Amino acid sequence: MEIRPILSALLRNKTGPLLVAMQVALSLAILANALHIVNERREVAARPSGLQDEAATFYFSVRNLNQDTPEQMLATIRRELDVLRAVPGVASVAQVSQMPMSQSGGTTSIAADRRQQRESGYASTYFTGDSLVKTLGLKLLEGRDFHPQEIPEVNEQTNAEVPTLVIVTRPLADKLWPGAPAVGKTLYFGTGSSAPGAQVIGVVEDLISAHAERGETGIFSMIMPARQYGNGGAMYAIRSEPGQRERVMQEAEQALRKSSATPMILRIKTVEDDRKDRYRADSALSWMLVTVSALLLLITCSGIVGMATLWVNQRRKQIGVRRALGARKLDILRYFIVENVMITSAGVLGGVLLGVGLNALLVARLEMSRLPLAYLVGGAVVFWAIGILSAYGPAWRAAGISPALATRST
Amino acid sequence: MFAYYFKLGLRNLRRNPALTALMVLILAVGVAASVSTLAILHVMSGDPIPGKSERLFVPFVDNGQPDGYVSGAAPDDMQMTYPDALNLLRKHPAERATAMFATGMAVEPPRTDIPAFQAYGLAPTRAFFAMFDVPFLHGQPWTADDEARGANVVILNRTVAEKLFGDANPVGQRLIMQRQPFTVVGVLGDWNPMPRYYKLIGSGPATGEEFMIPMATAVRMELTPYGSVNCSQVRDPGYASLLASECTWIQFWFETRAAGERADLHAFLENYVGEQRKLGRLKRPVAPALYNVMEWMEVRKVVGNDTRLSAWLAFGFLILCLVNTVGLLLAKFSARASEVGIRRALGASRREIFQQFLIETGVIGLAGGVLGLLLAFGALALIGMQSRSMAAMARMDWEMLGLTFVISICAALVAGLLPTWRACQVTPAMQLKSQ
Numbered sequence: 001m002e003i004r005p006i007l008s009a010l011l012r013n014k015t016g017p018l019l020v021a022m023q024v025a026l027s028l029a030i031l032a033n034a035l036h037i038v039n040e041r042r043e044v045a046a047r048p049s050g051l052q053d054e055a056a057t058f059y060f061s062v063r064n065l066n067q068d069t070p071e072q073m074l075a076t077i078r079r080e081l082d083v084l085r086a087v088p089g090v091a092s093v094a095q096v097s098q099m100p101m102s103q104s105g106g107t108t109s110i111a112a113d114r115r116q117q118r119e120s121g122y123a124s125t126y127f128t129g130d131s132l133v134k135t136l137g138l139k140l141l142e143g144r145d146f147h148p149q150e151i152p153e154v155n156e157q158t159n160a161e162v163p164t165l166v167i168v169t170r171p172l173a174d175k176l177w178p179g180a181p182a183v184g185k186t187l188y189f190g191t192g193s194s195a196p197g198a199q200v201i202g203v204v205e206d207l208i209s210a211h212a213e214r215g216e217t218g219i220f221s222m223i224m225p226a227r228q229y230g231n232g233g234a235m236y237a238i239r240s241e242p243g244q245r246e247r248v249m250q251e252a253e254q255a256l257r258k259s260s261a262t263p264m265i266l267r268i269k270t271v272e273d274d275r276k277d278r279y280r281a282d283s284a285l286s287w288m289l290v291t292v293s294a295l296l297l298l299i300t301c302s303g304i305v306g307m308a309t310l311w312v313n314q315r316r317k318q319i320g321v322r323r324a325l326g327a328r329k330l331d332i333l334r335y336f337i338v339e340n341v342m343i344t345s346a347g348v349l350g351g352v353l354l355g356v357g358l359n360a361l362l363v364a365r366l367e368m369s370r371l372p373l374a375y376l377v378g379g380a381v382v383f384w385a386i387g388i389l390s391a392y393g394p395a396w397r398a399a400g401i402s403p404a405l406a407t408r409s410t
Numbered sequence: 411m412f413a414y415y416f417k418l419g420l421r422n423l424r425r426n427p428a429l430t431a432l433m434v435l436i437l438a439v440g441v442a443a444s445v446s447t448l449a450i451l452h453v454m455s456g457d458p459i460p461g462k463s464e465r466l467f468v469p470f471v472d473n474g475q476p477d478g479y480v481s482g483a484a485p486d487d488m489q490m491t492y493p494d495a496l497n498l499l500r501k502h503p504a505e506r507a508t509a510m511f512a513t514g515m516a517v518e519p520p521r522t523d524i525p526a527f528q529a530y531g532l533a534p535t536r537a538f539f540a541m542f543d544v545p546f547l548h549g550q551p552w553t554a555d556d557e558a559r560g561a562n563v564v565i566l567n568r569t570v571a572e573k574l575f576g577d578a579n580p581v582g583q584r585l586i587m588q589r590q591p592f593t594v595v596g597v598l599g600d601w602n603p604m605p606r607y608y609k610l611i612g613s614g615p616a617t618g619e620e621f622m623i624p625m626a627t628a629v630r631m632e633l634t635p636y637g638s639v640n641c642s643q644v645r646d647p648g649y650a651s652l653l654a655s656e657c658t659w660i661q662f663w664f665e666t667r668a669a670g671e672r673a674d675l676h677a678f679l680e681n682y683v684g685e686q687r688k689l690g691r692l693k694r695p696v697a698p699a700l701y702n703v704m705e706w707m708e709v710r711k712v713v714g715n716d717t718r719l720s721a722w723l724a725f726g727f728l729i730l731c732l733v734n735t736v737g738l739l740l741a742k743f744s745a746r747a748s749e750v751g752i753r754r755a756l757g758a759s760r761r762e763i764f765q766q767f768l769i770e771t772g773v774i775g776l777a778g779g780v781l782g783l784l785l786a787f788g789a790l791a792l793i794g795m796q797s798r799s800m801a802a803m804a805r806m807d808w809e810m811l812g813l814t815f816v817i818s819i820c821a822a823l824v825a826g827l828l829p830t831w832r833a834c835q836v837t838p839a840m841q842l843k844s845q
Contacts, residue, residue, distance in 0.1 A: 263518055277797075303737055314744075
């Protein structure tokens with residue numbers, strides 16, 4: 001290989017190669033970090049919600065304006081549940097205090113032992129007056145669901161009773177009691193001698209929290225039995241038969257409105273919409289980063305092609321001389337490709353350093369996570385390939401230059 | 411000479427059209443990316459109430475549990491308890507003070523063709539309107555007497571007022587809210603500050619507060635707070651216990667006559683905390699604090715890390731575009747060595763060549779700026795389609811418009827320095843000989 005002569009030729013005219021190497025370095029540094037962030041966001045959004053059929057699940061927030069006594073409110077909830085269950089195409093209905101990914105709901109501190117100094121974590125609190133396991137189609141791994149007689153009626157205005165039974169998600173059970181069966185254990189709400197406890201009767205595979213937070217709190221959820229009333233309204237989760245959501249939503253709304261003689265405020269939302277809203281900012285950022293990355297590659301490509309073309313044009317005469325002295329087309333092609341690989345390698349090296357530096361800055365200043373090395377290695381391979389591909393066209397044209405050129409004057 | 415070189419620069423745009431177009435396009439893309447992210451950053455971090463932001467203060471009093479508290483740890487919540495809010499409202503040395511919480515009410519329109527709906531609004535005290543310079547389209551704030559009585563008076567925003575009463579002035583009209591008759595005393599003008607600096611904890615309707623009622627009325631009607639209620643201890647059920655509890659759910663502001671009165675206000679607050687400690691409250695060893703508007707926006711992280719990240723990466727991208735443009739300009743100018751040779755031979759000084767080529771680069775920057783501005787508008791429109799609140803953030807003002815051209819021309823000039831300097835190095839004799 002004629003590396004030495006290529007290198008000394010490069011060193012004699014440094015500006016152009018330096019510019020290309022800088023472009024490669026910058027692109028690689030930004031690309032690796034951007035893709036790392038995109039992937040991280042994707043992973044968060046791709047966590048399973050635990051719902052059996054998200055596309056068929058929706059919920060109503062209903063507030064009947066003619067509710068004066070708590071007893072009346074409880075009766076209204078029972079009547080509305082009956083009305084909803086009677087709508088054809090409804091697979092299951094449950095009164096619930098909050099919905100997954102709806103970004104509105106309660107969280108409480110939990111502990112495996114009340115003598116702990118600090119709580120073990122925070123969990124999202126789902127209260128249900130029916131079977132949320134059945135309605136959301138959660139996968140019960142251990143234990144059982146609540147029996148109807150275990151669900152107390154709780155007037156939220158006067159009753160501060162804490163539930164005594166609880167169903168937890170698998171990740172939460174693993175955190176509290178690693179390696180041991182969770183069913184039968186007592187979970188405490190907070191720490192200290194007065195912290196109330198509840199007995200775990202079941203473990204579901206997944207149920208994402210109401211806020212779907214990025215960390216572990218996003219997958220720590222618990223379901224507790226309570227027919228809550230007295231706050232003037234109720235929320236009902238509904239799963240329709242597969243594919244019938246739109247029709248069922250319309251008919252259920254009409255049925256609910258018709259069932260009440262007094263005005264009511266009704267809000268309907270699908271789980272799909274909640275998911276979209278929850279991850280909107282993440283997906284917007286991802287799109288922005290992907291767009292910038294694509295433009296980055298395009299611009300770097302065009303930079304390499306442009307510079308390579310310029311060099312070929314500047315060296316037409318030299319190429320002619322070399323060809324006249326017996327160099328084959330392949331030799332010319334190889335010269336330009338090797339030259340380009342050398343420049344790209346310098347750029348890649350700089351890019352890896354710059355990428356690590358940029359990531360350190362992002363970690364320190366913007367609370368981003370560490371960049372795995374794989375992104376830099378992958379990025380390096382991509383840029384080598386791009387470098388060779390981009391240089392191939394101009395190099396091939398250079399190889400086509402006729403030896404007769406050497407004998408002609410400019 | 412400037413005008414002449416400028417004209418030459420314009421004419422030279424047509425020379426080497428492919429190369430020039432590529433340069434303008436790359437510059438435009440880089441400028442658009444950085445300007446559109448910068449525009450969002452600018453809206454988010456700008457002073458929302460210029461001239462007053464130094465005189466408005468959020469007080470912070472830590473009432474968290476003392477056990478398990480680690481010195482320097484972030485507070486559980488930065489809102490206030492209802493008793494603290496009442497105490498501070500009653501006795502303070504500032505010009506004005508207001509307390510507020512977000513809430514919602516069921517509205518039954520007087521017109522029968524509109525079904526009942528849930529409205530989302532705010533329950534502040536009367537000083538709120540003067541403190542935050544809230545404009546009124548009709549009417550005015552409720553009176554001090556209304557506030558003292560906890561009267562059923564409401565101020566609507568324009569959208570809700572028009573939905574309920576059409577274009578007519580609704581002041582004095584009645585409507586049913588939460589099953590009770592309310593009298594409209596005012597309609598807000600166009601007022602929907604983004605970010606919502608007056609209530610940074612908790613979200614709110616993207617279209618702005620739909621109604622405002624006196625806090626005393628909201629408390630009398632036991633309206634649920636629509637925001638976070640942070641309790642460090644289990645409290646008894648019922649509204650009365652919420653009011654009496656150590657739960658934090660009220661947001662509070664002071665306004666002083668001058669920014670310099672901050673020290674006095676701080677001393678007052680320290681004195682207040684001292685008094686409360688004697689009563690057995692506020693046991694955490696945390697000093698009270700005051701934050702003015704800009705400090706409060708910083709504390710509440712109004713500009714999210716994602717926004718900063720976008721801006722940083724966009725600037726990295728702009729630098730890449732610059733490096734690329736340097737290369738393209740080198741190519742463009744190197745093809746004109748003979749032209750430079752002839753001009754130099756005819757007596758032009760290096761300085762004049764430098765001027766001409768730099769002005770030509772500036773023209774390219776200007777073209778890139780125009781195209782970049784169009785692209786930035788497109789990008790902002792795309793970002794605005796994400797959500798209503800993003801639409802309020804993703805807008806461009808005159809400052810940003812000017813900045814676009816400044817960035818673009820500066821970028822082009824910086825990129826043009828090296829190629830221009832190279833062009834000046836041409837020795838006339840060598841060029842003329844090789845012709």
